[in-house]
Amino acid sequence: xxxxxxIPIGSGGRPGRGSGRRTTxxxxxxxxxxxxxxxxxxxxxxxxxxxxxxxxxxxxVPEVDAPVGAAPGPDFAGLEKxxxxxxxxxxxxxxxxxxxxxxxxxTGDYEIDEFGYDPDLTDQVLLPMLRPLAEKWFRVEVRGVxxxxxxxxxxxxxxxxGTMPLDGLVTQLVVADHAHRPLRTLAADLVFQTPFxxxxxxxxxxxxxxxxxxxxxxxxxxLVGVWPEGFKGIGKPFSERYKLQRFGRGGFVSAAMRTxxxxxxxxxxxxxxxxxxVGNIASLARLLGVPYIPITPFFPxxxxxxxxxxxxxxxxxxxxxxxxxDFPDGAADxxxxxxxxTDQVRETIQQTLYTLLMQRRSxxx
Amino acid sequence: xxxxxxxxxxARCARRLAEDPSIxxxxxxxxxxxxxxxxxxxxxxxxxxxxxxxxxIAAEDVxxxxxxxxxxxxxxxxxxxxxxxxxxIGTMQLLAACQKAPGVAKLVVKSSTxxxxxxxxxxxxxxxxxAPRVIHQTGLSKDxxxxxxxxxxxxxxxxxxxxxxxxxxxxxxxxxxxxxxxYFALPVVPTVLGYDARLQFLHEDDGVEAIxxxxxxxxxxxxxxxxxxxxxxxxxxxxxxxxxxxLPTFTASSTAAAVRRAxxxxxxxxxxxxxxxxxxxxxTRMRTEFGFEPKYSTAEAxxxxxxxxxxxxxTRAAGxxxxxxxxxxx
Numbered sequence: 001x002x003x004x005x006x007i008p009i010g011s012g013g014r015p016g017r018g019s020g021r022r023t024t025x026x027x028x029x030x031x032x033x034x035x036x037x038x039x040x041x042x043x044x045x046x047x048x049x050x051x052x053x054x055x056x057x058x059x060x061v062p063e064v065d066a067p068v069g070a071a072p073g074p075d076f077a078g079l080e081k082x083x084x085x086x087x088x089x090x091x092x093x094x095x096x097x098x099x100x101x102x103x104x105x106x107t108g109d110y111e112i113d114e115f116g117y118d119p120d121l122t123d124q125v126l127l128p129m130l131r132p133l134a135e136k137w138f139r140v141e142v143r144g145v146x147x148x149x150x151x152x153x154x155x156x157x158x159x160x161x162g163t164m165p166l167d168g169l170v171t172q173l174v175v176a177d178h179a180h181r182p183l184r185t186l187a188a189d190l191v192f193q194t195p196f197x198x199x200x201x202x203x204x205x206x207x208x209x210x211x212x213x214x215x216x217x218x219x220x221x222x223l224v225g226v227w228p229e230g231f232k233g234i235g236k237p238f239s240e241r242y243k244l245q246r247f248g249r250g251g252f253v254s255a256a257m258r259t260x261x262x263x264x265x266x267x268x269x270x271x272x273x274x275x276x277x278v279g280n281i282a283s284l285a286r287l288l289g290v291p292y293i294p295i296t297p298f299f300p301x302x303x304x305x306x307x308x309x310x311x312x313x314x315x316x317x318x319x320x321x322x323x324x325x326d327f328p329d330g331a332a333d334x335x336x337x338x339x340x341x342t343d344q345v346r347e348t349i350q351q352t353l354y355t356l357l358m359q360r361r362s363x364x365x
Numbered sequence: 366x367x368x369x370x371x372x373x374x375x376a377r378c379a380r381r382l383a384e385d386p387s388i389x390x391x392x393x394x395x396x397x398x399x400x401x402x403x404x405x406x407x408x409x410x411x412x413x414x415x416x417x418x419x420x421x422i423a424a425e426d427v428x429x430x431x432x433x434x435x436x437x438x439x440x441x442x443x444x445x446x447x448x449x450x451x452x453x454i455g456t457m458q459l460l461a462a463c464q465k466a467p468g469v470a471k472l473v474v475k476s477s478t479x480x481x482x483x484x485x486x487x488x489x490x491x492x493x494x495x496a497p498r499v500i501h502q503t504g505l506s507k508d509x510x511x512x513x514x515x516x517x518x519x520x521x522x523x524x525x526x527x528x529x530x531x532x533x534x535x536x537x538x539x540x541x542x543x544x545x546x547x548y549f550a551l552p553v554v555p556t557v558l559g560y561d562a563r564l565q566f567l568h569e570d571d572g573v574e575a576i577x578x579x580x581x582x583x584x585x586x587x588x589x590x591x592x593x594x595x596x597x598x599x600x601x602x603x604x605x606x607x608x609x610x611x612l613p614t615f616t617a618s619s620t621a622a623a624v625r626r627a628x629x630x631x632x633x634x635x636x637x638x639x640x641x642x643x644x645x646x647x648x649t650r651m652r653t654e655f656g657f658e659p660k661y662s663t664a665e666a667x668x669x670x671x672x673x674x675x676x677x678x679x680t681r682a683a684g685x686x687x688x689x690x691x692x693x694x695x
Binding site for chain 2: 199
């Protein structure tokens with residue numbers, strides 16, 4: 001292993017007092033900075049290479065992987081034992097995975113795709129953070145997972161609601177957990193303008209809601225999620241809950257038609273009640289350049305506490321896929337056909353929403 | 366004839382072309398004599414901003430013009446106005462001269478992917494047909510857009526000339542000296558808080574090869590050139606092992622000014638937006654129509670650059686820490 005080669009170089013350069021206390025980088029740096037003072041103390045294997053990390057830093061580069069995370073070696077048998085006692089055999093594996101993950105993150109040793117999707121970060125951090133929210137807080141119940149194709153591209157079209165796009169995040173988690181495929185979401189440009197949000201969205205697999213990006217993803221055989229109502233759906237007043245808004249300009253249908261992938265309608269019940277939108281500070285929203293500033297029964301009245309979503313019970317149902325590959329060539333450029341298919345998908349989602357609402361016993365249970 | 370040979374990229378392209386036995390004479394043109402050895406290249410001291418260039422083309426009976434004279438760094442050109450002069454007026458004069466020269470049969474222009482700009486409304490990957498979503502008012506980006514505009518005009522007026530425009534991603538490699546390489550060489554790399562740009566690189570060897578490829582083959586059109594894959598800015602800096610300083614957006618321009626005053630690196634506003642939002646280009650056409658396969662992917666090109674750059678502070682600290690742990694162990 002590479003790290004076995006690294007350690008002797010470093011240890012050869014240490015003055016070797018034997019106290020074993022001075023292990024900080026600065027102490028090591030002091031020791032290395034004046035090798036003459038310590039070179040005679042211990043006639044160990046090599047002295048010249050010991051200075052190398054400072055004199056010729058280039059040599060240290062290939063060893064980047066080794067020092068940061070892989071440092072635990074034979075000496076850490078005690079630590080290993082403690083970890084095993086604390087977390088059990090399974091926990092030990094998880095700790096090891098976490099250390100490996102941490103090492104990859106710190107050294108930049110991971111891959112992102114051309115959209116900026118970072119599968120490593122998404123699977124290890126972003127989705128696990130969402131999981132308790134979806135499973136414990138919203139108690140999401142999923143139906144019709146078998147309608148999501150096991151491979152190849154597909155477009156999941158869902159209703160949008162809830163003031164904050166939590167339904168998008170939860171759907172992404174649900175698809176990852178039940179269909180075992182990453183869901184690539186399409187988001188508004190406002191998301192990518194916003195600091196932190198845009199960065200995380202890209203790393204979590206989102207990209208700009210445009211036909212170019214959608215067709216590129218579908219062409220790669222990815223599973224793409226789209227919420228065609230956009231801000232009209234997410235920011236509609238609570239009184240209009242579960243009434244589908246206009247489905248954009250039907251761009252998602254033409255994208256699916258061009259790539260010949262099925263459209264999976266997805267109905268989400270429960271997201272409307274997480275932040276009941278009772279008002280909108282339109283003037284402030286215009287000033288800030290955002291579509292709306294929500295007023296809910298608890299926000300901004302309770303301040304940050306009002307940001308906690310209400311624990312509504314969620315039902316997510318994936319419907320029968322609508323095939324688009326048997327349309328003739330050029331169908332994507334036929335506006336009438338595109339509108340018809342858009343309406344068909346919209347009606348399916350609306351009907352399923354009503355059915356699910358009938359089945360739901362109450363908002364919170 | 367190769368323009369802009371006093372800078373590294375131009376000189377390397379000229380040398381590469383001169384090495385090819387199928388090319389007769391390679392003429393290097395620039396205002397100042399090149400720093401690098403040019404080998405078999407014949408250097409002609411001429412200014413492309415001056416109509417004299419037409420006489421050079423006529424006298425030497427030039428049949429192919431390779432325009433690498435677009436400057437990315439205002440510093441090296443002696444200020445922003447001078448840079449614009451070289452880029453825009455130089456290209457205009459050069460193209461005017463080419464238009465009058467019946468012998469010119471081919472024009473290769475080294476452009477840049479900065480013509481696409483950078484912004485939150487960008488698609489993940491730009492294809493050659495897409496127009497930029499944000500138009501930059503300053504910097505290389507605007508120059509490159511104008512240069513390409515003149516090149517298109519020239520192609521319309523002289524349909525007999527084979528015009529190849531190469532939109533190259535940022536060159537990177539051990540010998541490249543550009544704003545982006547200087548940026549990564551900073552001891553502490555400042556980035557924009559809350560954003561992580563997607564970056565694509567083209568290895569300098571691939572860049573030179575691509576120019577050679579375009580010169581020896583007749584491939585008219587505009588092509589995006591970039592290595593495969595992407596790196597996030599944060600990921601690239603982590604691979605360098607350098608500490609990052611994440612600064613909020615509103616301090617970006619003052620930071621850039623401070624860095625410029627300290628003569629560490631040269632930033633223009635369009636580079637700040639590039640390092641905020643990043644940019645990706647689609648390279649399908651590079652393979653299918655242009656028939657060029659870069660040797661290095663983005664990550665490999667960056668690794669090559671990293672090896673030449675040396676370890677950053679974080680790597681060194683980690684190395685010392687490991688050394689310390691090693692000693693602690695025995």
